[in-house]
Amino acid sequence: MESTLKDMRDGASVLDMDPKSTVGGGVEDMYGEDCATEDQLVTPWTLSVASGYSLLRDPRHNKGLSFTEKERDAHYLRGLLPPVVLSQQLQGKKFLSNLRQYQVPLQKYSALMELEERNEKLFYKLLIDNVEELLPIVYTPVVGEACQKYGSIFKRPQGLYISLKEKGKILEVLKNWPERSIHVIVVTDGERILGLGDLGCQGMGIPVGKLALYTALGGVRPSACLPITIDVGTNNEKLLNDEFYIGLKQKRATGKEYYDFLHEFMCAVKQNYGEKVLVQFEDFANHNAFELLAKYGTTHLVFNDDIQGTAVVVLAGVVAAMKLLGGKLADQTFLFLGAGEAGTGIAELIALEMSKQTNAPLEETRKKIWLVDSKGLIVSSRMDSLQHFKKPWAHEHEPVKDLVDAVKAIKPTVLIGSSGVGRTFTKEVIETMACLNEKPVIMALSNPTSQSECTAEEAYTWSKVK
Known part of the structure; x- marks a missing residue:
C-alpha cells in the first residue's frame, strides 16, 4: 500500500497499478493523513481505483480503444470494449475527421467538451497538437x-x-x-x-x-x-x-x-x-x-485577467510594433475606445512601462494616453462624475463627443479598442488614423468577433497600409 501511494504522489498512472494492491490494509491515505478506523461510520478521503465499467466512465483515466490487451485483463475490461486496439494517435485522427465535418461552431464546441468529459488525455493531446484550429473553439x-x-x-x-x-x-x-x-x-x-x-x-x-x-x-x-x-x-x-x-x-x-x-x-x-x-x-x-x-x-494570491492579463499581451504587441515603427514607446500617443477593466488596465501598464524606460513620473507618462468612454473623451472637466478608475486619465482638453473627432484632436499613433461594441472603428476613423500616420497601429481587441471594433481586413483595407 505504501509503495502504491508513493507511486501516486510521484505521478504514476492508476493504470500502471494492480487494482487489487490497493484494497484493504494501510493506515495512511494518499496525502499521508490518517484514515478512518473500521468502527467509524464515515471514511473521509479514501483512495479508490476505478476498474471495469467505472474506469471507462472516468475521464481522467479512460483511454477508450487505446487500452492494451494486458490492461484489459488487469482492469476487468474484457467484453466492455470492442476487440480492436487503436493508438491514441489514430483515435485523435478519427475525432478530428468527425469534428471537421461539423459546419456549426457550437457543434464543434459541444463535441470537444464531450471528449473532455470522456477521455481527458485525448482531449488535451488534440488541443496541444492543434492549437491554431481548436483554440478558437475551446x-x-x-x-x-x-x-x-x-x-x-x-x-x-x-x-x-x-x-x-x-x-x-x-x-x-x-x-x-x-x-x-x-x-x-x-x-x-x-x-x-x-x-x-x-x-x-x-x-x-x-x-x-x-x-x-x-x-x-x-x-x-x-x-x-x-x-x-x-x-x-x-x-x-x-x-x-x-x-x-x-x-x-x-x-x-x-x-x-x-x-x-x-x-x-x-x-x-x-x-x-x-x-x-x-x-x-x-x-x-x-x-x-x-x-x-x-x-x-x-x-490572497489573486489575478484579474481582464485588468492585468489583457494588459500584458497588448503591451507585448505594442512593443513588437515599435520594431516596425521605429522610435521609443514614450514617443507614441495612445487613444483608447473603452475605459473599463481592459482599457484602464492596458493603459496603466503602458504608462508604467514608459515610466520605467524614461525614468519619468507615472503621472507624466499617463498624459500620453487618452481614453474615450460612452460619453466621449475623458477630460478633467468630467472629473466629478467619473468612476475612480477613470480619474487618472482625465487630462486637460476641451470635451469631445465622437471617436473620429477625438482621433482628429488627439492625433494618436496607436488606437486601441476595448469597448465591447462592434464596428465602432468605422471607415472614417481608420482613414483618419492613416492620414495622420504612415504606419498607424490599430488594435481592435473586443470579443467575440461580433463585438470587435473592426476586422483585420477592414483595418488593412481602409488604411491602405501594405
Whole structure:
C-alpha cells in the first residue's frame, strides 16, 4: 500500500497499478493523513481505483480503444470494449475527421467538451497538437456563443457552482470537490461575459475554457485546476424568463450582501486550499472587479485577467510594433475606445512601462494616453462624475463627443479598442488614423468577433497600409 501511494504522489498512472494492491490494509491515505478506523461510520478521503465499467466512465483515466490487451485483463475490461486496439494517435485522427465535418461552431464546441468529459488525455493531446484550429473553439470566439446557450446545451456539470443558497456553507461546498490539491481557481460571477454582458450562471463556460488553456498551454495538470461560478443572480431579463436557465432566477445581489458573500468565498478558498492557490477573477463587472482586486491583492494570491492579463499581451504587441515603427514607446500617443477593466488596465501598464524606460513620473507618462468612454473623451472637466478608475486619465482638453473627432484632436499613433461594441472603428476613423500616420497601429481587441471594433481586413483595407 505504501509503495502504491508513493507511486501516486510521484505521478504514476492508476493504470500502471494492480487494482487489487490497493484494497484493504494501510493506515495512511494518499496525502499521508490518517484514515478512518473500521468502527467509524464515515471514511473521509479514501483512495479508490476505478476498474471495469467505472474506469471507462472516468475521464481522467479512460483511454477508450487505446487500452492494451494486458490492461484489459488487469482492469476487468474484457467484453466492455470492442476487440480492436487503436493508438491514441489514430483515435485523435478519427475525432478530428468527425469534428471537421461539423459546419456549426457550437457543434464543434459541444463535441470537444464531450471528449473532455470522456477521455481527458485525448482531449488535451488534440488541443496541444492543434492549437491554431481548436483554440478558437475551446475559448474565444465560440465560447461566447456557448455561454449564451449554456442552459440549452448543458449536459454534465463541470466545476463548482456556488450560489446564494450556499451562504454560510461555502467551505462545505468546496469540500465536495473531489480534488484536494488545487493550484489554480478561475472564478466568475457572470456579470460581464466577454462583450456579451450579464449571462449569470451560464458564464461557467469561461472558467472551464480558460483552465483548459492553463493545461494545454501552461502545463498545469487538469486535476489541479478548479473552475467556479459564483451565482448571485442575474439582471438579464431574457435569462430570468428562460425555462432552460440553470441559475438562480432572481435579480443580482449587490452592496453588502454581494461583498459579504464574496468574502466568505475568499476566506473558504484560503482555508481549504492554502495560501498558495491562485484565484483568477474572470469577467466581473467593472464596479466589482477593481474593488475585489484591491481588497484581496494583499491577503490572497489573486489575478484579474481582464485588468492585468489583457494588459500584458497588448503591451507585448505594442512593443513588437515599435520594431516596425521605429522610435521609443514614450514617443507614441495612445487613444483608447473603452475605459473599463481592459482599457484602464492596458493603459496603466503602458504608462508604467514608459515610466520605467524614461525614468519619468507615472503621472507624466499617463498624459500620453487618452481614453474615450460612452460619453466621449475623458477630460478633467468630467472629473466629478467619473468612476475612480477613470480619474487618472482625465487630462486637460476641451470635451469631445465622437471617436473620429477625438482621433482628429488627439492625433494618436496607436488606437486601441476595448469597448465591447462592434464596428465602432468605422471607415472614417481608420482613414483618419492613416492620414495622420504612415504606419498607424490599430488594435481592435473586443470579443467575440461580433463585438470587435473592426476586422483585420477592414483595418488593412481602409488604411491602405501594405
